[in-house]
Amino acid sequence: GKQNPNAPVSVRHRLEAIHGKQDTKAIEAAWSHLGDSDLNVRWAARTAIEHQPVATWADKALNETDSAQQVEALMALARCSGVCPLHRKADAPPVDTAMRDKLLATLLKLDLAKLPTAQQLTALRTIEIVLNRFDGCDDTQRQQLIAKLDPLFPAATFEQNWLLCETLVYLQSPTAAAKGM
Numbered sequence: 001g002k003q004n005p006n007a008p009v010s011v012r013h014r015l016e017a018i019h020g021k022q023d024t025k026a027i028e029a030a031w032s033h034l035g036d037s038d039l040n041v042r043w044a045a046r047t048a049i050e051h052q053p054v055a056t057w058a059d060k061a062l063n064e065t066d067s068a069q070q071v072e073a074l075m076a077l078a079r080c081s082g083v084c085p086l087h088r089k090a091d092a093p094p095v096d097t098a099m100r101d102k103l104l105a106t107l108l109k110l111d112l113a114k115l116p117t118a119q120q121l122t123a124l125r126t127i128e129i130v131l132n133r134f135d136g137c138d139d140t141q142r143q144q145l146i147a148k149l150d151p152l153f154p155a156a157t158f159e160q161n162w163l164l165c166e167t168l169v170y171l172q173s174p175t176a177a178a179k180g181m
Contacts (some may be wrong), residue, residue, distance in 0.1 A: 008038040015044035020039075020051055025055050035068030038090055041116070046076045054080045058099075062106050068116060070124040078103055078126050082133025100134035104141050117157060124149075124163040131170060146173045153179055 011033060018026045026048050039154035049057060049112065054077065061073035081099045084093060113118055127145065131137060137145065141177055150173055153164040168176035 008036070008041050008162065011036070012038070012041050014042045015041065015048045018048040018051065019044075022052060024056075026052050027060070031060070031069065032074075033068070034068055034072040042072055044070045049073070050076045050080050062102055068119055071110070071115070071126065074103060074106060075122055075129065077124040077131060078129040082130065084133055085135070095133075095135045097134065100130060100137065100174045101141075103130050103134075104137060104145070108141075108144050110146065112152060116162065121159055121163065124167065128163065128170075129173055131167070142171050146171050149173070150175055 015030055015033060018030065030045040030048040032042050036042050036045065041177070045061075049051060058081070060079055061070070061077045064070035064073050077099075081096055081103075081170065097177055099101070104127075105124060107130070112123055112149055115123060129147075136142075146168065149164055149171075153176075155161050157162055165176060165180045169180065
């Protein structure tokens with residue numbers, strides 16, 4: 001029989017066909033799949049969007065109101081607009097602190113405690129990516145992040161605890177060491 005065109009594997013293959021190509025329709029085609037319940041479909045959608053010029057979708061990511069779509073879009077934005085310090089060339093432009101500030105402000109607005117686990121993990125990982133690729137944050141942002149993340153730790157799952165502990169230690173949260181033990 002024919003495969004269901006809405007089956008996760010079919011959707012993923014359509015999204016993967018966009019990878020590596022700049023296409024004005026790609027963002028529209030992939031965006032709704034950022035919130036898919038299937039992890040592989042979400043990753044394929046995010047990758048398709050990451051291959052498009054950031055300027056064409058950055059504001060959409062920052063202003064998305066669907067939290068499932070937004071956490072993936074913010075991860076894409078952090079990955080595309082920040083530069084991993086290990087791969088940064090000596091003559092690279094300075095870190096885009098304006099983009100860092102927009103990303104952190106948007107992430108801080110999320111009600112992490114109310115997000116389903118998968119979305120919370122994506123948001124936590126995105127915070128780590130922002131801190132890594134944008135050379136940390138300023139002291140006000142550090143205090144805001146600690147205030148936001150500290151009440152969530154300890155969490156229900158190993159993965160949540162791992163990300164929360166790692167991030168809170170990086171931010172030098174005064175409670176991280178005791179809670180981590």
